[in-house]
Amino acid sequence: MEQTLFSSDFRLGILGGGQLGKMMLYTTRKWDIQTYVMDSDDTAPAFEGCTVFFEGDIMDYEAVMELGRQVDVLTIEIENVNVKALQDLEDEGIAVSPSAKVLNLIRNKATQKKFYQEKSLPTAPFEAMDQPDVNTSREFPFIWKSAEGGYDGKGVKVIRSAADLKDLPAAECIYEDMVDFDMELAVIVARNAKGEMKTYPVVEMEFHPEANQVEYVICPARIPEEVSKKARDLALKVSEAFDHVGLLAVEMFLTKSGEILVNEVAPRPHNSGHYSIEGAVTDQFEQQVRCVLNLPLGSTDTVLPAVMVNLVGTEGHTGNVVYDGIEEILAMDGVTPHIYGKKQTRPFRKMGHVTIVAKEIEKARELAEVVKGKIKVVALAG
Incomplete structure (x- = not known):
């Protein structure tokens, strides 16, 4: 009889204990799969839902090796992990998804863009730089992106003149042409180790x-x-x-001329798939678990049209969080809030999301x- 994953000694490891990890645990709790989660913050959202929590830095080689050697399969909820440790764990026979090779291609935006170029995948013209150059001959405006460490709008800036380049970090980056796009789109692809693949419906993204x-x-x-x-x-x-x-979230530009360009990808559950908890037959977090455990993939069909609203910290508010207006939106049909469990808010910090189906x-x-007008993420007065 083959090993069972359910109600057994099987262990799934997750590097990162943020909201994406927390929402993956909805499935592991549902299926009674043991989970070992590592994060440097013992108040991280995934702390309460896992079987065992390791307080440790996911960028630390020894910490990742220690966790990895205690699990059967290891996955991530964020790309900023120690990839050398993942490679060494793979060499020791631990199943790591996504692989160290894939993470090395994706986590550095310059490497990622060069990969698209090599594979003849359509993407915006770009230039890889060791560091920003104020004497650039590139035509303004263009986009500066930090090669590593950027997320949630950080590490990206519109460069309108040479003066905008002066205070940027002296680190590897890319200069990218501004795209005259009509819409920003995303598609999440699910792929298990057998090579079975499914795509979720195309979603449209509106940005702050x-x-x-x-x-x-x-x-x-x-x-x-x-x-x-x-x-x-x-x-x-x-x-x-x-x-x-695992999952691959592919962000794209639809240009005004009808061309589709790859912007960037994320090898994990992604903000563009949060709607799927209420809006799809199989939500993206369950699908991620199915992928990394090499289980049959679930249906990606839409149950009902859905819109996801991000709940982020209000400008001017830092401190103990209050979700002002949450009872009002709970009274609305088709509205489901998801609170991530972060106790402290600050401006633009992702604190939750709301799904609206109709x-x-x-x-x-x-x-x-x-909904967006009714609920505000603020700090407790006093």
């Missing part, structure tokens, strides 16, 4: 103009069917090029606007 964070994710995207097929086909090509196991996508989008 200042924080450069996603404000709304709309599923399905309001695009023609032929554009949707083109985006899903491109996402599959990207997935096949990386040869990954029979028609335009109705869901209208309700999302109302």
Whole structure:
């Protein structure tokens, strides 16, 4: 009889204890799978839902090796991990998903962009730099991106003149052409070790103009069917090029001329798939668990049109968090808030999200606007 994953001694390790880890634990708790989670913060969102919590730095080689040697399969919820440790664990026979090779291609944006170039995958023209150069001959405006460490809008800046380059970190980066896009899209691809692959529907993303964070994710995207097929086909090509196991969120630009360009990818559950908890037959977090444990993939079909609203800390508020207006939105049909469990808020910190489902996508989008106006993430007064 083969080893069972359920109600057994099998152990799944997760590097990172943030909200993505927490939401993966919804599935492992449902299926009674043991989970070992590592994070440097013992108040991390995934602390309470796992079987064993390790307080440790996921960038620390020895800490990752110690955790990895105690589990059967190891996965991540964030790319900023010690990849050398993952490679060594793979060499010792531990199943690591995504692999160290895939993470090395993705976590550095310059390496990632060069990969698209090598594989003839459409992407915006770019230039890789050892550090910002104020004497650039590149035409303004363009986009500066830090090669490593950027997330949630950090590490990205519009460069409108040479003066904008002066205070940037003296580290590896890319200069990227600004794309005249009509819409930002994303497709999540699921792939298990058997090579079984599925794509989720194309979603449309609307961004906050200042924080450069996603404000709304709309599923399905309001695009023609032929554009949707083109985006899903491109996402599959990207997935096949990386040869990954797990989820791959492929962010794209739909240009005004109808071209689709790959912007960047994330090899894990992603903000663009949060809607799937209420909006899809199989949510992205369960799908990630299915992928890394080499289980059959679940249906990616949409149950109802859905819009996801990010809950982020309000400007000017730092301290113990209060979700002002949450009871009002709980009284609304089709509205489900998800609170990540971070006790301290600060401006633009991701603190939760809300899913709005309706029979028609335009109705869901209208309700999302109302929800956003009713709930605020603020700090406790006093």
